[in-house]
Amino acid sequence: MSRKVESIAYGREKIVFDVLHVKRKTLEISVHPDKSVVVKAPPGSDSEEVIRRVQRRAGWIHRQILYFEQFEPRTPPRRHVSGESHLYLGRKYRLKIKKSQIRQVSLKNGYLYIQSPTSSPNHVQTLLEEWYLRKASICFHAVFHLCWEQFKKNDVAMPDLKIRKMKTRWGSLSTGGRLTLNLDLIKAPKGCIEYVVIHEFCHLFYRNHDADFYRLLHRSLPDWVQRKHKLETALV
Numbered sequence: 001m002s003r004k005v006e007s008i009a010y011g012r013e014k015i016v017f018d019v020l021h022v023k024r025k026t027l028e029i030s031v032h033p034d035k036s037v038v039v040k041a042p043p044g045s046d047s048e049e050v051i052r053r054v055q056r057r058a059g060w061i062h063r064q065i066l067y068f069e070q071f072e073p074r075t076p077p078r079r080h081v082s083g084e085s086h087l088y089l090g091r092k093y094r095l096k097i098k099k100s101q102i103r104q105v106s107l108k109n110g111y112l113y114i115q116s117p118t119s120s121p122n123h124v125q126t127l128l129e130e131w132y133l134r135k136a137s138i139c140f141h142a143v144f145h146l147c148w149e150q151f152k153k154n155d156v157a158m159p160d161l162k163i164r165k166m167k168t169r170w171g172s173l174s175t176g177g178r179l180t181l182n183l184d185l186i187k188a189p190k191g192c193i194e195y196v197v198i199h200e201f202c203h204l205f206y207r208n209h210d211a212d213f214y215r216l217l218h219r220s221l222p223d224w225v226q227r228k229h230k231l232e233t234a235l236v
């Protein structure tokens, strides 16, 4: 098996792809969740012809890459000091750290107040993460059950809900019927959380993102495209 890196221009973007020569009769182009593009070509394929074929499918490849990009949480790193902004349900709050004997996190007038005996960034971060988890647990369960009220008419068993930090996805659905939501979604607007939940509910019927899947998604949430777009830009 031989491997070669090639690239084509698509508008102002550059699409880089690996060409693998493997024993097969037809050419196959695939885009993976890490956004890598792999072209499997029969042995001895003409490399210009391979590039032409990739060029013809550039629009599709680009759409796949954008699709996987939406699942990359992109919140920039925070230092956990006063004055810094932090997101909660799509709104920015300024962090204000106050020395106090009690430990408390609260929202007031656009500020995210953290009261704590120490202002060490590590400690502030821990308090804040615990607060996000408590808020996410309440909010995600509420959204989940509200969306389920709409969705259950499709006559399918309700999945379990789990919340955890995920590096590359906003949500996922296991074959055992467990829906996992990324904790970081608590930073996005509620409409985006609803979109991720409904998207995963649709996977109860269709595992893959095929036409049937999108038909059901569209029927369940007609403005899903706008919500998805919002999610892609909300956490930058």
Ligand SMILES: [Zn+2]
Pocket (backbone or CB within 6 Å): 199, 203, 209
């Ligand atoms: Zn999906």
